[in-house]
Amino acid sequence: MPLLRRRLHPERLITPATPARVVPVPSRQGQPQPERARVVWRFSDGKAGHDSQSLGLVDALKRRTRVVAYDIPVRPGAGLDWMLGRFPAGSLLPDPWLLIGAGHSTHLPLLSARRARGGRAAVLMSPDLPKSLFDLCIIPEHDRPGPAANILVTSGSLNRMQPVYMTGSNRGLLMIGGPSKHYHWDHRQVAGQSARVIRYSPVRDWILTTSRRTPPGFAEHIRQMIFNRNLRLTVLSCRDTSDQWLSLQLSRSCCTWVTEDSVSMIYEALTAGIPVGLLSVTPRRQDRIVTGVQALVASRNVMRFSDWSAGRPLPRPRQVFDEANRIAREICGQWGCQ
Numbered sequence: 001m002p003l004l005r006r007r008l009h010p011e012r013l014i015t016p017a018t019p020a021r022v023v024p025v026p027s028r029q030g031q032p033q034p035e036r037a038r039v040v041w042r043f044s045d046g047k048a049g050h051d052s053q054s055l056g057l058v059d060a061l062k063r064r065t066r067v068v069a070y071d072i073p074v075r076p077g078a079g080l081d082w083m084l085g086r087f088p089a090g091s092l093l094p095d096p097w098l099l100i101g102a103g104h105s106t107h108l109p110l111l112s113a114r115r116a117r118g119g120r121a122a123v124l125m126s127p128d129l130p131k132s133l134f135d136l137c138i139i140p141e142h143d144r145p146g147p148a149a150n151i152l153v154t155s156g157s158l159n160r161m162q163p164v165y166m167t168g169s170n171r172g173l174l175m176i177g178g179p180s181k182h183y184h185w186d187h188r189q190v191a192g193q194s195a196r197v198i199r200y201s202p203v204r205d206w207i208l209t210t211s212r213r214t215p216p217g218f219a220e221h222i223r224q225m226i227f228n229r230n231l232r233l234t235v236l237s238c239r240d241t242s243d244q245w246l247s248l249q250l251s252r253s254c255c256t257w258v259t260e261d262s263v264s265m266i267y268e269a270l271t272a273g274i275p276v277g278l279l280s281v282t283p284r285r286q287d288r289i290v291t292g293v294q295a296l297v298a299s300r301n302v303m304r305f306s307d308w309s310a311g312r313p314l315p316r317p318r319q320v321f322d323e324a325n326r327i328a329r330e331i332c333g334q335w336g337c338q
Contacts, residue, residue, distance in 0.1 A: 036066070037066040037067060037068045038061075038065060038066065038067050038068070038097040038098065038337060039067075039068050039069075039070070039093070039094045039095065039096045039097050039098075039119075040058055040061065040067055040068070040069040040070070040096065040097065040098045040099075040100060041069075041070050041072055041090065041093065041096040041098070041099045041100070041113060041119070042054050042055070042058055042069055042070065042071050042072065042100050042101075043072050043073075043074055043099065043100065043101035043102075043106040043109055043110050043113075044071055044072065044073055044074065044106070045073075045074050045102075045103040045105045045106055046073065047103055048211075048212060048238075049157075049264040050102035050103040050106075050124075051102070051243075052157075052158075052159050052160055052264060052268070053102045053124045053125070053157050053158045053159060053264075054100050054101065054102040054124060054158075055160050056158040056159045056160040056161075056324040057100055057122075057124065057138075057158055057324055057327060057328060058100065059160055059324065060158075060324040060325045060327065060328035061098075061328045061331065061332070061337075063325065063328065064328050064329065064332050064337065065332060065337040068094075070090075070093050072089055072090065072109070072113075074105050074106050074109050075089065075109075078108040078109040078112050079108060079112075081109070081112040081116070082108060082111055082112040082115060085115055085116055086112075086116050087109075087112050087113040087115075087116035087117055089109075089113075090113055090116070090117055095117050095118055095119065096113070096114075096117060096118070096119035097119055097120070097335075098119055098120050098122060098331070098335075099113055099114055099119050099120065099121045099122065100122050100123075100124070101121075101122075101123050101124070102123070102124035102125060103125070104127070104128050106123075107123060107127050107128065107129050107134075108129075110123065110134075111129075111133060111134075120135040120136065120335060121133075121134045121135050121136070122134065122135060122136040122137075122138060122331070123136070123137050123138070124138045124157075124158060125138075125139060125140065125143070125157070126139045126140075126143045126145060131145075131148060131150065131151065132148075132150070134150060135150060136150055136151075136152065136331070137150055137151045137152070138152050138154060138158070138327055139151060139152070139153055139154065140153070140154050140155070140156055140157055140292070141153050141154065141155060141156075141292075142156075142288050142289065142291060142292030142295070143288060144288065152327060152330055154323045154326075154327065155267075155319070155321060155323055156263070156266070156267035156270070156292070156321065156323065157263065157264050157267050157323075158323050158324045158327065159264065159267060159268045159271055159324065160244075160247055160268075160324070161247050161250060161251075161268045161269075161271040161272050162247075162251075162271070162272075163271060163272065163273040163320070163321075163322060164250070164251040164272050164273060164274070169252060169253060169254040170203055170204045170205060170254060171203065171204070171205045171206070171207065171252060171253050171254060172197075172198075172201060172203040172205070172206045172207075172253055172254065172255050172256065172257070173206070173207050173208075173209070173249050173250065173253040173255075173256040173257075174194055174197070174198075174206060174207070174208040174209070174256070174257045174258075174279075175208075175209055175211070175246075175256060175257070175258045175259070175262060175265045175269070176190065176194075176208060176209065176210050176211060176214050176218065176259055176262075176279075177211050177213055177214065177258075177259040177261040177262030177265065177281075178210075178211060178212075178213030178214040178215055178218075178259075178261070179213060179215070179261075180213060180261050181284070182261060182283065182284060182285075182287060182289040182290060183260070183261035183281045183282065183283055183284060183290075184281060184282045184283075184284055185215065185261070185281060186281065186282070187215055187217060187218045187221055188221070189280070189281070190218070190259055190279055190281065191218065191221050191222055191225060193279045193280065193305050194208065194222065194257070194279060195225050196305075196309065197257055197277070197279075197305070197308075198232065198233055201255075203254060203255065204232060205232055205234075206232055206233045206234070207233070207234045207236065207249060207253075208222060208233055208234070208235045208236070209235075209236050209237070209238060209241060209245075209246070209249070210235075210236075210237050210238050211238050211262060211265070212238060213261075214238075219235055219237060222235050223235055246265075246268065247268070250268060250269060250272040250274065251272065253272075253274060254274065254275075255274055255275040255276070255277070255314055256269045256272075256274060256275070256276055256277070257276075257277040257278070257279055257305075258276060258277070258278060258279065259278070259279045259281055260278040260279065260280060260281055260293050260304075261281050263289060263292065263293065266278070266293070266296070266302065267321060270296075270301060270302070270317050270319075270321040271321045271322065271323070271324075273316065273317060273320070273321075274316070275303075275314040275315055275316050275317075276301070276302045276303070276314075276317065277302065277303050277304075277305060277308055277314050278293070278297070278302050278303065278304050278305060279305055280304060280305050280306065299318060299319065300315060300318050301317040301318055301319050302317070303315060
């Protein structure tokens, strides 16, 4: 049990980005009392892309109201917990106001916890289970969800990034994904495009970061290209960076290039509000993810490498992407935390 206590502790001194608001409810002495903090249970499958979405929503809620958030790692046995109406993983926690999950393995624990302890269940991305089981489904528009009272459609995935418009920066960022079920991968093609961006862009300094899907040989290939061509580039593996590192680098960069398989990173860059270029990789088939990326290109929110190499300047996004704050506003308006 001590181990459980350590893993499920509330975030250290969880402080909302805005000061706690005071509601006009007089105390016994006639003085207004601080608004009671709302308890959020955040279910995590340990995947960085999923955590980025759920943490982005938690952060946005903190900017609107007082929140105490607890992280609950998912574990086997959620089906039995649901049938028995129990949720032992939350036995030491206060009852939740909101339960949030991203990723299919969080859905059943989310529902088990709601059945045992109450609260409202919000799921990010389209669930495998019937959507009617959840109080709220927050689904990207490229998944084409049908209309329903409990569905909120987003422009891409939520994330922790806040819009920034840094002036005077001469630093660029390259974010590299890897093979996926939606895209093939050719590390020589991606490395060659990256080298051309670094060589011919007016940006002076570049940082390149990999992801968990990036093949092991890619970083070494890039390092060899640096040695051979004397490129101004620092290469960092995702394993050598912290959770907040990417957001910090985006806030300090004047532009970014992302491999188009990395949809979550594309939307993080778009949320930052800086110009976004796409390093091309070949789609496996025409599916919803590929169609969504093509829509971003068509709407001129991002630019492909081929268009940039033909002489077109890298533009800022035409659309404002601030979906985590928008969804938090909708939740507060609907469930009374204004």
